[in-house]
Amino acid sequence: MFGIVRPCTHRLSEGLKTEWMAHLCGLCLALRADHGQFARVVTNYDGLIVSVLTEAQAERTPASRRTAGPCPLRAMRTAPVARGEGARLAAAVSLVLASAKIRDHVVDRDGVLARRPVAAAARKVAAGWDRAGARTGAELGFDTAVLLDAVDRQSGIEALAGPGTPLLTVTEPTETATAAAFAHTAVLAGRPENIAPLAEAGRLFGRLAHLLDAVEDREADAASGAWNPLTATGTSLAEARRLADDAVHGVRLALRDARFVDGALVHVLLAHELRTSVNRAFGTTTCSHQGYGPPQDPRNPYQGGGYGPHGQGPDGSGNPYGGGSPGAPGGPGGPGLPPQFGGEPLGPKRRGFWAGCAVFTGLFCTCQICCAKEYEGPWSRKKREGCCRDCDCDCGPCDCCCPCDGC
Numbered sequence: 001m002f003g004i005v006r007p008c009t010h011r012l013s014e015g016l017k018t019e020w021m022a023h024l025c026g027l028c029l030a031l032r033a034d035h036g037q038f039a040r041v042v043t044n045y046d047g048l049i050v051s052v053l054t055e056a057q058a059e060r061t062p063a064s065r066r067t068a069g070p071c072p073l074r075a076m077r078t079a080p081v082a083r084g085e086g087a088r089l090a091a092a093v094s095l096v097l098a099s100a101k102i103r104d105h106v107v108d109r110d111g112v113l114a115r116r117p118v119a120a121a122a123r124k125v126a127a128g129w130d131r132a133g134a135r136t137g138a139e140l141g142f143d144t145a146v147l148l149d150a151v152d153r154q155s156g157i158e159a160l161a162g163p164g165t166p167l168l169t170v171t172e173p174t175e176t177a178t179a180a181a182f183a184h185t186a187v188l189a190g191r192p193e194n195i196a197p198l199a200e201a202g203r204l205f206g207r208l209a210h211l212l213d214a215v216e217d218r219e220a221d222a223a224s225g226a227w228n229p230l231t232a233t234g235t236s237l238a239e240a241r242r243l244a245d246d247a248v249h250g251v252r253l254a255l256r257d258a259r260f261v262d263g264a265l266v267h268v269l270l271a272h273e274l275r276t277s278v279n280r281a282f283g284t285t286t287c288s289h290q291g292y293g294p295p296q297d298p299r300n301p302y303q304g305g306g307y308g309p310h311g312q313g314p315d316g317s318g319n320p321y322g323g324g325s326p327g328a329p330g331g332p333g334g335p336g337l338p339p340q341f342g343g344e345p346l347g348p349k350r351r352g353f354w355a356g357c358a359v360f361t362g363l364f365c366t367c368q369i370c371c372a373k374e375y376e377g378p379w380s381r382k383k384r385e386g387c388c389r390d391c392d393c394d395c396g397p398c399d400c401c402c403p404c405d406g407c
Contacts, residue, residue: 003045004212004277005269011276012268018080019265023048023055023090025068026082030091035132039091041357042098042129046209047090049269050181053198054086056260057189085188089140093181095133096144099126100151102353107155108226111352118354142184150177158227163234167243170229171210178206186258197257201270204247204254208274211244212281216380220350237282244278351379 012020027048031039055064066083070076103126105111106119113119130148137144150173161170182202186194214229215237221228230240252271260266351359356379363378377384 003047004209004281005049005273006045006277007269007273011272016265016268020048020052020269021074022065022080022082023051023087023265025071025074025079026087027051027090027094028073029068029081030083030087031094034088034091034136035095035129039095039129039132041360042094044094044098047094047097049205049266050090050093050185051082051086052265052269053182053185054084054089054188055082056263056266057186057191057194057258059261085140086185088136089142089181089184089188092133092136092140092142092144093147095129095136096147096151097177099129099133100147100154102126102129103151105353110226112354113352140184141187142181146180147177150174158229158232161229161232163232165233167211167229167233167235167240168207170233171207174210175203175206178209179203191259194258197254201251201254201258204250205270205274208244208247208251208278211240211247212277215240215244215281217350223349241278241282244282248274248278350381353379 007020024043024045028040028043031043064082064084065080067078068081070078102122106113106122106126109119113122130144133147134144154173157170157173179199179202182205183195183199186192186198210229217226218228218230220226222231229235230237248271251274255263255267255270359376359378363375375384376382
């Protein structure tokens with residue numbers, strides 16, 4: 001499972017945790033039902049947001065849930081799972097975007113994909129997923145060609161990008177693809193008035209996904225010589241953080257313009273958890289149990305979420321890096337900082353795509369993703385907590401005056 005929105009379940013009420021798991025399992029089962037067992041490997045946390053958005057805009061009916069049988073990821077327990085057009089759209093989008101990720105790894109010649117026979121097999125899998133996603137999308141009235149076009153344009157844009165190229169030029173194809181997927185949830189739900197605001201939310205979500213992926217992979221890409229948008233365009237981490245913060249704020253504003261029957265889970269995932277994802281990527285997270293970022297250091301004002309509810313810096317601005325000086329304790333290059341800010345590299349190197357898939361399979365079959373107190377992420381190798389485990393982290397209260405459950 002991959003994605004930028006990876007909520008720690010202690011931040012969800014019991015009701016929202018059940019709903020989130022219902023959509024996650026619904027996406028997985030929709031992939032199996034429409035595309036076979038192997039397609040379930042593309043189950044991802046971001047894809048289920050499409051299912052969540054679709055359901056949040058429509059009246060809940062008994063047909064929107066079914067009881068699924070025992071599953072290793074649920075410790076062999078049954079559970080209610082989401083079904084319907086939202087789950088199927090999420091499956092179609094996940095397949096197409098996963099195929100794009102495979103082709104990207106093939107182009108970069110990552111790991112075993114540097115071998116021609118393996119690369120040829122990977123391309124065949126990707127092509128099959130493209131066709132399967134397009135078939136399901138057509139049944140739902142969604143043209144996946146907009147996703148494929150975005151993927152095709154991405155490689156051309158990256159080839160032309162260089163120092164001085166606006167970073168948003170590089171993120172545009174991802175923004176276009178996610179905007180189309182988010183907007184179509186309003187079509188499925190019969191809410192045409194939501195098409196524009198959800199397209200805007202999707203566009204900014206796509207921008208965030210691209211930005212955070214670039215930030216998290218920056219060190220690994222530099223070590224391997226792989227292309228990275230921040231390095232290629234000469235964009236500083238401070239500027240990337242500014243763009244990320246603006247995108248989070250823009251998503252919140254867009255959601256205020258949309259109308260939901262029950263938007264509690266949407267709000268938690270796209271308002272609260274997006275902020276957490278940004279903090280995690282930039283090493284300012286407050287969720288210590290997941291092992292993101294360095295140990296807490298009182299000399300580093302960036303850690304523990306910085307100052308204020310949104311990681312503000314000591315100077316009161318929205319920049320969590322403000323107030324420090326190079327080489328000073330807590331400033332860029334100071335002690336205790338994550339590697340993207342000049343500190344020592346943290347943790348082992350990320351696994352390649354196929355090695356991660358192999359590890360994920362082992363975690364899946366042994367129930368560790370669901371039930372383990374702690375396990376190593378299959379791709380990132382960061383410490384994770386089983387999604388059915390509780391933790392004792394201290395989450396701050398909701399700071400946006402929302403009606404969501406569990407804020």
